[in-house]
Amino acid sequence: MATTPSVSENLLAKYETVIGLEVHVQLLTESKIFCSCSTRFGDPPNTNVCPVCLGLPGALPVLNRKAVEFATLAAMALQCRINEVSIFARKNYFYPDLPKGYQISQYDKPLAEFGFIEIDVNENQAGSNKKIGITRLHLEEDAGKSLHEGFADSAHKTAIDLNRTGVPLAEIVSEPDMRSPEEAYEYLTRLKEIILYTGVSDCNMEEGSLRCDANISVRPRGQIEFGTKTEIKNVNSFRFIKQALEYEIERHVEILEGGGRITQETRLYNSHEGKTYGMRSKEQAHDYRYFPEPDLLPLVVDEKWQAAIRASLPELPEARRRRMIKEHGITAGDAHTLTLTRALADQFESAARAAKNPKRVANLVQSELLGRLKAQSLELDQSPISMAGVTLSADLVESGAISSKMLKDLYDLSFERKQDFPAVYEAEGRPEQSRDTSALEKLADELIAANPKQVEQYRAGKKTMIGFFVGQVMKASKGQANPQLVNDVLTKKLEG
Numbered sequence: 001m002a003t004t005p006s007v008s009e010n011l012l013a014k015y016e017t018v019i020g021l022e023v024h025v026q027l028l029t030e031s032k033i034f035c036s037c038s039t040r041f042g043d044p045p046n047t048n049v050c051p052v053c054l055g056l057p058g059a060l061p062v063l064n065r066k067a068v069e070f071a072t073l074a075a076m077a078l079q080c081r082i083n084e085v086s087i088f089a090r091k092n093y094f095y096p097d098l099p100k101g102y103q104i105s106q107y108d109k110p111l112a113e114f115g116f117i118e119i120d121v122n123e124n125q126a127g128s129n130k131k132i133g134i135t136r137l138h139l140e141e142d143a144g145k146s147l148h149e150g151f152a153d154s155a156h157k158t159a160i161d162l163n164r165t166g167v168p169l170a171e172i173v174s175e176p177d178m179r180s181p182e183e184a185y186e187y188l189t190r191l192k193e194i195i196l197y198t199g200v201s202d203c204n205m206e207e208g209s210l211r212c213d214a215n216i217s218v219r220p221r222g223q224i225e226f227g228t229k230t231e232i233k234n235v236n237s238f239r240f241i242k243q244a245l246e247y248e249i250e251r252h253v254e255i256l257e258g259g260g261r262i263t264q265e266t267r268l269y270n271s272h273e274g275k276t277y278g279m280r281s282k283e284q285a286h287d288y289r290y291f292p293e294p295d296l297l298p299l300v301v302d303e304k305w306q307a308a309i310r311a312s313l314p315e316l317p318e319a320r321r322r323r324m325i326k327e328h329g330i331t332a333g334d335a336h337t338l339t340l341t342r343a344l345a346d347q348f349e350s351a352a353r354a355a356k357n358p359k360r361v362a363n364l365v366q367s368e369l370l371g372r373l374k375a376q377s378l379e380l381d382q383s384p385i386s387m388a389g390v391t392l393s394a395d396l397v398e399s400g401a402i403s404s405k406m407l408k409d410l411y412d413l414s415f416e417r418k419q420d421f422p423a424v425y426e427a428e429g430r431p432e433q434s435r436d437t438s439a440l441e442k443l444a445d446e447l448i449a450a451n452p453k454q455v456e457q458y459r460a461g462k463k464t465m466i467g468f469f470v471g472q473v474m475k476a477s478k479g480q481a482n483p484q485l486v487n488d489v490l491t492k493k494l495e496g
């Protein structure tokens with residue numbers, strides 16, 4: 001729910017917005033970052049714990065190699081420079097779900113720095129890309145979870161689940177490069193897409209595997225120094241982050257226009273009310289007293305290891321879209337839809353390469369396949385029609401063996417029977433669209449007689465007029481006629 005603007009557009013236009021985002025991504029390792037406990041989500045509380053992740057005295061952390069590889073892979077996908085040596089540090093603070101009293105993170109020597117994400121700032125204009133800088137990507141451990149519901153006496157008590165302590169996270173900090181909530185939304189969308197392509201996280205916001213803190217300030221247009229920022233924490237969807245930022249811009253402008261000053265603080269967003277509330281101000285803010293973690297050696301990711309990790313880097317979405325447009329002759333819009341997930345892009349491309357006309361495959365996948373999957377709330381891997389089925393059906397339409405209308409009917413049967421297209425096509429006795437021209441010729445004769453003006457125009461050289469007649473015949477045949485055949489019959493009649 002968004003609130004109605006209390007600040008006029010004119011006042012808002014006097015200010016420029018500055019946004020920087022801090023995103024935590026949970027890395028999909030099977031075990032935790034410093035012990036061998038499972039990271040599985042949803043297990044009974046406090047069942048995946050050991051002296052290390054409980055922070056018992058004397059327990060020593062041992063770094064999970066896979067967590068390092070996943071974080072490094074993510075950093076490479078975000079175009080970061082990998083630091084060959086990085087240092088773990090203790091970030092000290094008291095919180096009930098942090099049993100050690102400190103979190104192991106990285107501070108002045110993070111795993112990676114100087115990356116960027118390209119965002120599209122104007123969808124209607126190709127190539128209107130903007131680079132948003134990534135300051136750093138570092139490794140850290142997650143804290144536990146405080147539970148406020150779902151157990152006896154939850155009205156009076158808070159319970160703590162420590163299954164999540166020690167789950168590996170990559171924290172990705174952006175430069176204050178975004179200038180609107182839309183840009184922040186676009187950055188998050190692209191970031192999530194890239195991380196999903198690398199496969200190091202499932203970025204599931206409901207389960208907390210992707211969390212975002214948004215920093216925002218405003219400044220009068222033309223001013224070089226940034227304004228004082230506030231930080232919005234724990235918002236659980238990209239859409240709410242955008243709404244929270246929109247609300248916060250107005251709040252800042254209203255205060256500044258009233259002669260007031262912004263207090264640097266952390267705020268929470270209430271999505272039901274569409275408002276943010278102060279949580280803690282900078283005066284109460286923590287001094288984390290960072291110092292190097294004495295129980296862990298510096299992390300060394302040398303050139304050889306980096307090269308091995310880089311070898312597993314997949315083609316990234318933006319590059320893939322560009323290549324697909326060129327290679328398959330599809331539009332930017334097609335490429336956008338067909339790369340929404342890596343699995344979809346992989347499957348589309350295998351079908352596109354096997355089929356006679358890749359553009360037809362792109363159209364079929366988007367209009368016939370994805371539409372039906374969505375209508376039945378099915379995922380791509382639950383589709384009754386395989387990509388081999390898509391290829392065959394595309395080729396049948398391409399050669400004129402079946403009409404588009406027949407293809408739609410066969411797809412409907414596939415979904416009804418939960419059978420792949422080739423099986424349904426066989427079961428239906430390899431139907432073919434009619435090549436009998438007598439009915440078509442009769443239709444053509446009638447049309448020609450009924451539209452003397454259009455015939456005259458055609459015969460005077462306006463050859464595009466054929467489209468009018470083809471359209472009429474297709475309409476009369478309810479889309480059943482073979483367009484190529486219709487074209488041939490009409491051309492013969494009109495020329496004759």
Ligand code: ADP
Pocket residue numbers: 018019020021022173174175176177215216217226227228229
């Ligand atoms: P802090 O020490 O308060 O955490 P940092 O300098 O580490 O602040 O920045 C945290 C995040 O806030 C980064 O993503 C950064 O881009 C962003 N940021 C910093 N200053 C501003 C500002 N004035 N307005 C908006 N975002 C900012």
Ligand code: MG
Pocket residue numbers: 022
């Ligand atoms: Mg911060």
Ligand code: ZN
Pocket residue numbers: 032035036037048049050051052053054166
């Ligand atoms: Zn453990």
